[in-house]
Structures are given as C-alpha cells and as structure tokens.
Amino acid sequence: MTIEELASAAGLTAARRYVVDWDHVKTEIGTHLPADYKEYVHWFGPGGFDEYLVICVPGVENSNTELAAHLAKQRADERLRAQIDRSAAPSPLFPEPGGWLPWGYTTGSDVFYWDTSAKDPDSWTVIGRPGGSDDVVRFDSGFTDFLHAFVWDTVEMPFIPETESDVPIAFEPRTGEWLGGAGERLQPYGRFKHD
Template sequence: MTALEDVAPAMVPFRSEAPRGVDFAAVSSALGSDLPTDFKELARRYPTLEFDGFLRVPLPRPGAESAFVDGIRRELEILRDLQDDDMAEGYEAHPAPDGLIPWSESLSGDVFYWRVAGSDPDSWPVVVSGRNDDWWEFPGGAIAFLVGLIDGSVERRGLPGDVSSRHPAVRAFPD
C-alpha cells in the first residue's frame, strides 16, 4: 500500500485512520472465493477511488458488502456474454477453473480482473481487457499493477498512454 501512496500521494487525505470495518468474510462467502490481501488492505483504509478521471477502483463499503458483490456479479455476466460471443480470448468467468473476477474498470470501458490461478489469492495475476479487445496479463497483484500503471513500469497495451499520469489526481467516493 505504501508504494501506491508514494506514486499517488493525492490519495492519502482519503485514508481512514482506523480500519473501515469491511466484512470480507461476507464478501468471500457470497462470491465463493477469498480476495487478495493487497486489495483487502486497500479496502480497509480507503473508499472507492478514481485516478485521473480514468481508472476507478470500486471498494466494498462497510455494511454494503452485498452491493459490492452484486457489482462483481454484473461484470461477470458481461464477461459470460463475451465468452458466448467468442470475444473473451479464451478467458472464462469465475467460478470456472482459472476464471476471472473483476476488481477495477476504466471510465473508457477497460476492465481489470484477477485470474483465479490456484488457491492463493495473493498469487493471482491481473488480466486486462482493453476496450479495443486487447487482452493481456500482468504477473503481479492489484496494487503492483496500479503502481506500475502510474509510474510507467507496466505496459499499457490497449490503454491510453497518458493515463494515469505520474502524479494522478485522485477522487474518493466516501461511504
């Protein structure tokens, strides 16, 4: 989390001093899967964040965990439609083996997923589905991906080259 705050210091004023009280057991139960530790740590300290008016990271709100899971389910239905139309590059929606779980999106139609590769959520790679049908994988987790996108160390295949900027503006959506 520190690495993300270092490259996006504008997010720090939105950090909660105490953990936000998200019930991740309820999220995991409803989803049928745990989530990566880095994402849970982000959600314990921050509300939903948006970087440079481009990339939004929806984070569960305490007491509204079911709404968060409903959002994931809607994205999974869209992914299933892409599968049915042979437009998902062979990827499948969770709970299929190696299935995808969405965790972020751009305001331009790009979707960012985890590929559930094994039983350890902390080892799941990020899969990018670009709005122009560019699909690719990043071997790290959500925070490492965000840091790399902001500092320029992650490829941007199919994503705009100028977003997010080196010092992104950050908007928060308080609980």
C-alpha cells in the same frame, strides 16, 4: 511498494479507514481476496485514478463500483455476448476453475481481473481486457504492483494511454453512494470508520 507507500504517492496523507466485514465479502464473492487488496480497501476506500481507472470495493451503495455486483454484471454481459455472437469465446469468469475475477475498469470500458488460477489469492496476477475486445493482456504481477505501475504511468498495456496528468497520478476519493442514474442502488455494508 506497499499500499501505504502507494497511498502517499497518490496523495493520501492517511488511511481513509473504509471497513467491511471480510467474511461477508467472502460469502458474496465466493473466495478470499488478496491481502494487499484488503489493505487497499482500508486505505483508499471507494474512488479511482485520473478520472479513468475505477477500483471496485465491497459494500458500497453504487452497483457500478461494488465488487460482487461488478462480477455479476460481467457474468450477465458474457451471457448476452454469447447470445448475440455464438462464435465469441467466453471469458472464464470466476467461479470457473482459474476464472477471472473483475476488480476494476476504465471509463473506456476496459476491465481488469485477477487470474484466480493460483490457490493462494496473494499469488493472483492481473489481466487486462480492452473494452469490446477478446484480446487479453497479462500483467505478471499482483494488484499493488499493477497500481504502482499505473500511478507512475509505467504500466505496459497497449490500450492504456499515457496520462496527460501529473505523475504520480492522484487518487480521487468517492463516497460509494449511489447518486442515481446508471446502475442500481444497493444496501451498503461498508463504512468509513470514524473515531
């Protein structure tokens, strides 16, 4: 399934045309990202699925959903976890060799990562970790395949409940703006391209 087909299944009739400077993103994150993710960002922009799965995108104002800020938060959470529980096994977060790069999360605090072991970002697979757990569940395919399985409610990760929504699951667009409350307000560098 292509990103365009995924967008159509999730209820988008056209690309939302969210654009970022991918060289800036590479500098912020420290690596190139998968081509299908870049296409996803263009088509979908900020938002999520079923008021449950949130996909982080670069350049938004809201630190909770900004890709580089989400990676920084995961690193800080790992440091705090290690201080509280010295026996806790640390997650190998990017930029560690083969480290995990978080790209999304659920409202139940589950986190989704790319396994960056492969040199080619287009070969990265998905890892899911349930909130508050050291367990990991591997999805032996990439970003688009994972989202396809999620949208059609066929993803096989025991911590993801079956949806009570209609299938395919609709995309819920957001603006990426910081609305106060949780998180921090960032200087945005992404934007929607209008004619």
